[in-house]
Amino acid sequence: MYLLQEIIFVFFTLLTLVSAVYMAITTNVIYAAFSLLLTFIGVAALYIFASAEFIGLTQIMIYIGGILILIVFGVMLTNKVGNQPIRAKSINTVSGLLLSSALFTLLMNSIMEINFSKLPWIKNGLMVSGNTTPIIGVNLMTQYLLPFEIIAVLLLVALLGASLIAGRKDN
Amino acid sequence: MITLVILALVGLFLMIAGLFDISRKAVFGVAMTGMVAALAGNLYMWDKVPMAYFNRMILIDNYDVAFITAVLGVSMFLFLLSENYFGKIQNYLTEHYALYMFSLVGMIAMISFNNLVMLFIGIEILSVSLYILAGSEKNNLSSNEASLKYFLMGAFATGILLMGITLIYGASGSFYLSGIEQYFTSGNELSPIAYIGMFLVLVGMSFKVSVAPFHFWTPDVYDGSPTFVTAFMSTVVKIAGFAAFFKLFYICFSSVIHYWVEVVSVLVILTVTIGAMTAITQKSVKRLLAYSSVSHAGYMLMVVLVGADADNLMFYVVAYSISSIVAFSVLMLVQEAAGNAEITSFEGLAKVNPLLGFAMTVSMLSLAGIPLTAGFMAKVYILTSVFNAGHGIVVLVAILTAMVGIYYYFKVIIAIYFKTATEERKLFTYNSSSLFKIVLFIGIIAIIVLGICPDIIHNLI
Amino acid sequence: MTIDIIFKLILIASIFGLSLVTAMYSTLAERKFAGFFQDRLGPDRAGPYGLFQPLADGLKLLTKEEIIPESANTFLFLAGPSLAMLTACMTSAVIPWGTYIEVDGHKLPLQVADINVGILFVFGVVSLGVYGVMIGGWASNNKFSLLGAIRGASQNISYEISMGLSIIALVMITGSLSMREITDQQSGFHGMNWYVIKQPLGFLIFLICSFAETNRTPFDLPECETELVGGYHTEYSSMKLGFYLFAEYINMFISSAVMATLYFGGYNFPFMHDLGLSQNVVAMLGVGALFIKILLFIFFFMWVRWTVPRFRYDQLMRLGWQVLIPLAILNIIITGGVVLFFQ
Numbered sequence: 001m002y003l004l005q006e007i008i009f010v011f012f013t014l015l016t017l018v019s020a021v022y023m024a025i026t027t028n029v030i031y032a033a034f035s036l037l038l039t040f041i042g043v044a045a046l047y048i049f050a051s052a053e054f055i056g057l058t059q060i061m062i063y064i065g066g067i068l069i070l071i072v073f074g075v076m077l078t079n080k081v082g083n084q085p086i087r088a089k090s091i092n093t094v095s096g097l098l099l100s101s102a103l104f105t106l107l108m109n110s111i112m113e114i115n116f117s118k119l120p121w122i123k124n125g126l127m128v129s130g131n132t133t134p135i136i137g138v139n140l141m142t143q144y145l146l147p148f149e150i151i152a153v154l155l156l157v158a159l160l161g162a163s164l165i166a167g168r169k170d171n
Numbered sequence: 172m173i174t175l176v177i178l179a180l181v182g183l184f185l186m187i188a189g190l191f192d193i194s195r196k197a198v199f200g201v202a203m204t205g206m207v208a209a210l211a212g213n214l215y216m217w218d219k220v221p222m223a224y225f226n227r228m229i230l231i232d233n234y235d236v237a238f239i240t241a242v243l244g245v246s247m248f249l250f251l252l253s254e255n256y257f258g259k260i261q262n263y264l265t266e267h268y269a270l271y272m273f274s275l276v277g278m279i280a281m282i283s284f285n286n287l288v289m290l291f292i293g294i295e296i297l298s299v300s301l302y303i304l305a306g307s308e309k310n311n312l313s314s315n316e317a318s319l320k321y322f323l324m325g326a327f328a329t330g331i332l333l334m335g336i337t338l339i340y341g342a343s344g345s346f347y348l349s350g351i352e353q354y355f356t357s358g359n360e361l362s363p364i365a366y367i368g369m370f371l372v373l374v375g376m377s378f379k380v381s382v383a384p385f386h387f388w389t390p391d392v393y394d395g396s397p398t399f400v401t402a403f404m405s406t407v408v409k410i411a412g413f414a415a416f417f418k419l420f421y422i423c424f425s426s427v428i429h430y431w432v433e434v435v436s437v438l439v440i441l442t443v444t445i446g447a448m449t450a451i452t453q454k455s456v457k458r459l460l461a462y463s464s465v466s467h468a469g470y471m472l473m474v475v476l477v478g479a480d481a482d483n484l485m486f487y488v489v490a491y492s493i494s495s496i497v498a499f500s501v502l503m504l505v506q507e508a509a510g511n512a513e514i515t516s517f518e519g520l521a522k523v524n525p526l527l528g529f530a531m532t533v534s535m536l537s538l539a540g541i542p543l544t545a546g547f548m549a550k551v552y553i554l555t556s557v558f559n560a561g562h563g564i565v566v567l568v569a570i571l572t573a574m575v576g577i578y579y580y581f582k583v584i585i586a587i588y589f590k591t592a593t594e595e596r597k598l599f600t601y602n603s604s605s606l607f608k609i610v611l612f613i614g615i616i617a618i619i620v621l622g623i624c625p626d627i628i629h630n631l632i
Numbered sequence: 633m634t635i636d637i638i639f640k641l642i643l644i645a646s647i648f649g650l651s652l653v654t655a656m657y658s659t660l661a662e663r664k665f666a667g668f669f670q671d672r673l674g675p676d677r678a679g680p681y682g683l684f685q686p687l688a689d690g691l692k693l694l695t696k697e698e699i700i701p702e703s704a705n706t707f708l709f710l711a712g713p714s715l716a717m718l719t720a721c722m723t724s725a726v727i728p729w730g731t732y733i734e735v736d737g738h739k740l741p742l743q744v745a746d747i748n749v750g751i752l753f754v755f756g757v758v759s760l761g762v763y764g765v766m767i768g769g770w771a772s773n774n775k776f777s778l779l780g781a782i783r784g785a786s787q788n789i790s791y792e793i794s795m796g797l798s799i800i801a802l803v804m805i806t807g808s809l810s811m812r813e814i815t816d817q818q819s820g821f822h823g824m825n826w827y828v829i830k831q832p833l834g835f836l837i838f839l840i841c842s843f844a845e846t847n848r849t850p851f852d853l854p855e856c857e858t859e860l861v862g863g864y865h866t867e868y869s870s871m872k873l874g875f876y877l878f879a880e881y882i883n884m885f886i887s888s889a890v891m892a893t894l895y896f897g898g899y900n901f902p903f904m905h906d907l908g909l910s911q912n913v914v915a916m917l918g919v920g921a922l923f924i925k926i927l928l929f930i931f932f933f934m935w936v937r938w939t940v941p942r943f944r945y946d947q948l949m950r951l952g953w954q955v956l957i958p959l960a961i962l963n964i965i966i967t968g969g970v971v972l973f974f975q
Binding site for chain 2: 106107109110111113114115118119120121124142143144145146147150151153154156157158160161163164165167168169
């Protein structure tokens with residue numbers, strides 16, 4: 001059973017990583033969009049592995065079901081000018097590679113050095129088992145009520161902005 | 172808290188008001204009344220016991236009241252000088268006002284946060300409104316470019332900031348400022364992710380307040396946006412940004428100052444130098460003011476570097492904002508008349524319209540930091556405290572770049588007084604109402620008065 | 633342990649088989665009903681009453697020439713119908729088909745996976761469903777296909793919102809996102825405590841949205857033949873076309889199952905606990921009851937298809953954004969008020 005879990009975990013990790021890398025290096029924007037789909041699925045699966053089912057499925061609903069559809073939509077309508085498909089060229093490959101590998105080493109090193117068992121909140125988190133959805137709901141309505149309400153302003157601003165940008169132009 | 176609620180409600184009210192046919196004056200009146208009411212609600216909190224709201228999500232003490240007052244006061248000042256901008260908007264006028272109100276909501280959340288979640292949401296509300304406002308001149312390609320560029324860079328910075336917040340949470344197990352402070356002062360060995368989180372937050376915040384080397388978006392965005400939005404971004408938004416920046420670093424990370432003090436001093440040196448050096452070659456006053464705002468961000472960052480003396484920051488942002496807004500409001504009129512923001516458009520302004528010429532001169536002097544202006548005292552306070560904290564090199568670099576700054580600010584003054592306008596320019600009419608003139612005059616007085624007796628604002632907190 | 637696993641495997645296989653068979657015979661039923669509504673016979677040549685018609689159709693599709701357009705993107709062209717089929721079949725994993733049966737003292741629930749965020753899973757998969765249409769439509773490199781795909785996608789996102797909002801009202805009553813728990817809550821009052829009684833408006837919105845999500849008439853604009861030839865599957869032939877057509881019927885089956893589970897008591901049937909039958913019999917009768925409900929819904933889908941004309945595109949969007957979403961929000965407010973009142 002443990003082995004099976006391990007295999008599934010590795011599968012989804014590889015899915016996430018490979019599709020993310022492919023998204024970064026491919027020059028075809030449509031392929032990039034669809035490999036982003038795989039990345040999101042992989043990440044959602046990893047969330048579920050971290051026993052955050054709610055977050056995992058919300059990830060699928062919001063990122064794959066909403067945001068990515070809009071991205072694919074935009075790409076489909078614009079990926080050809082005339083009959084010429086748009087290619088996204090990679091520029092600054094060397095400096096980008098240097099920067100990202102530096103960041104990678106930094107994060108990798110620190111992750112290796114973390115003593116996870118010393119972090120008290122991880123232990124607290126492990127004590128909460130089973131269905132986390134009600135806990136999230138209760139917390140959003142009690143402790144995090146203000147951020148929850150203020151996000152409404154953020155969403156309103158986004159909505160307003162979208163209609164402002166898409167609306168009539170001045171003459 | 173009441174301030175935040177009032178502003179959000181005014182924003183909503185304005186949006187609904189947009190359904191009906193109401194006059195421009197009424198909309199302006201509603202927005203101003205809302206801001207005055209918010210300001211009153213805010214000032215009521217002055218010198219009370221610090222109040223916490225909603226499970227200590229926000230906590231309001233004198234520091235927050237002072238900075239919220241600065242944000243609201245400066246934006247009211249800007250709004251009063253803005254008839255030109257709002258007069259030209261044809262469609263969706265109320266929506267524009269609503270966006271400004273919501274961005275103020277974001278700023279207030281950012282200033283009075285006591286939990287990193289609030290900080291993050293506040294920054295997001297502010298940024299999203301600004302992305303839209305930057306692109307609100309839809310027929311203007313450079314405005315579109317500004318919006319897109321700002322959005323891309325801003326989204327990237329948000330990602331970095333969020334990653335930093337997450338890592339800090341990962342180390343300390345708390346989003347509350349007090350919890351994070353406790354973690355850093357506990358004396359236990361700190362987890363490596365705490366440091367990385369701290370630096371990512373530093374980078375993210377630096378992006379948002381355009382500190383070099385994360386300032387690359389600033390010139391293009393400030394140049395491309397409508398001038399009023401540029402004024403709003405480079406003054407009001409900077410106040411809120413630095414208020415949050417300082418609060419976060421002062422409360423949470425001051426106990427581990429030795430880890431980041433060198434990094435921040437390098438950032439400061441880079442910012443003041445790059446801001447000043449690139450401003451020299453600019454021919455457009457708008458771009459010049461954009462680079463000058465980068466270099467002023469360096470001074471504001473010095474307060475974070477010292478890690479104390481919030482009143483210096485307060486004085487600096489107010490002095491800088493007033494001077495900058497006066498400059499921008501004159502620029503708006505000149506730009507309207509001449510059709511561009513080049514320095515040559517200012518030639519002979521003193522003869523054609525003495526008030527505008529004088530206002531521009533005073534604000535340039537203040538931005539350059541010439542004695543008897545607010546800008547001078549602000550620089551003196553900050554440089555003294557930096558020197559006392561033992562950062563001699565930073566002070567040296569700052570003084571050198573300030574001298575460079577005098578060169579480019581004086582280019583504008585020389586154009587105003589010592590060049591003659593072309594025949595065509597002499598005929599320009601600079602349409603401005605009497606309200607505009609009065610407010611502009613008050614601005615000039617404020618710059619000089621603050622330069623002579625700075626204690627009106629300094630030492631308040 | 634082993635018996636559980638074996639049972640699960642059997643369950644998966646039989647659910648899979650059942651969905652396919654139901655979908656297969658839905659195609660026949662659709663044509664028969666169409667005949668009935670239009671006062672003609674419908675297919676009746678293959679076997680008695682045309683019962684072998686689906687097999688004949690399948691055989692025909694399998695043996696047709698396979699054509700991949702030269703300018704199409706081969707990989708994505710193949711991925712489209714496969715994805716459509718895959719997502720259509722995925723939802724059945726979380727639907728509780730029956731209570732549980734007892735074998736050797738083992739309680740074996742008739743549900744593949746009782747996850748505690750079942751409804752979210754359904755939504756996640758439903759939102760994935762549009763990718764099959766989008767990928768296929770785009771990869772065909774045909775303007776009609778692309779238009780169909782875009783219509784499908786925008787229709788799906790528009791109606792997902794009101795669908796989600798209508799479910800929120802339901803969840804406010806149930807207090808749970810688990811499909812099984814929701815079904816069990818409806819077993820009260822002699823197995824007739826169905827949520828459709830408490831959520832009539834929510835059900836109506838959900839029903840309309842399921843029509844839109846499954847691209848059925850009156851919302852079948854993505855494959856509207858008078859405007860778009862065949863819509864997103866214009867360029868498809870042979871079994872790839874079959875997959876698309878089949879996926880539609882499976883989707884219909886699954887969304888009927890979801891509606892039956894959420895609003896019509898799922899496997900609960902009237903007087904289920906009053907008859908004094910053994911657990912296994914009740915469970916099997918429950919499965920039967922659920923299937924009857926599903927079949928009724930499928931009939932409803934077909935009934936609508938052959939009586940109601942198709943919407944115009946702007947009407948469809950207006951209905952989604954200006955009618956259903958406000959109604960769904962109103963429903964949430966009313967539900968919240970009522971829940972608060974009875975607390």
